[in-house]
Amino acid sequence: MHELSICGSIAEIVTRRANGRPVDTIHVRVGQLRQVVPDTLVYCWTVVSADTALDGSRLELENIKARIKCRTCDGLSDLGDYPIMLCGTCDSADVEVVAGEEFLITALELAEV
Template sequence: MHELSLCGAIADIVTRHAEGRPVQTIHLRIGQLRQIVPDTLVYCWSLFTADTALAGSRIDVEHVPARLACRACGDRRELDAAPVFACPSCAGTDLEVVTGEEFLITSLDLTGA
């Protein structure tokens, strides 16, 4: 499962940064285009960390909507549901993804820190 392998990657990074300190909350920023279901990720995290030093830590997901910019006419808009491959304004196809591809750990809340 996609989310499960992500949990492994997150756990690696968090463990390295926590340096043995207990972790309360992991703040993530996830772009819409990543096609990650936050609820599934949170659920996988609780399973994945159950028997580890990260058991009981919580994932907090900040969802970033996808925004595209058209290089031809400068039109910028948020994607709602279906991906678009042409500019709705000028039908140009030279589109740039402005936001939506994020996958970042933005901060950690450490107990007693």
């Protein structure tokens, strides 16, 4: 759904950073708590990059598991399929997300010229 506009943002960043050099692979780090459907993002990238300088480049996604830290007992818990914001150790609701909200471009690999 919003993957198209996200790809537009990715294209802007990549175009600026690549500065005219041909790009082969774009490494994107996606946290579990981002609502990005990987296959949709990859498909939208082919649509958005088509007939641009980035045509033929591909997205490589790195998924980051969501993790919370308890402010009561300092325990770390991984979130399961549902992001239930309760400490896995002491059941406290006073938790903070320490991983899983990432959404960034980490690196570009340039194509062989």
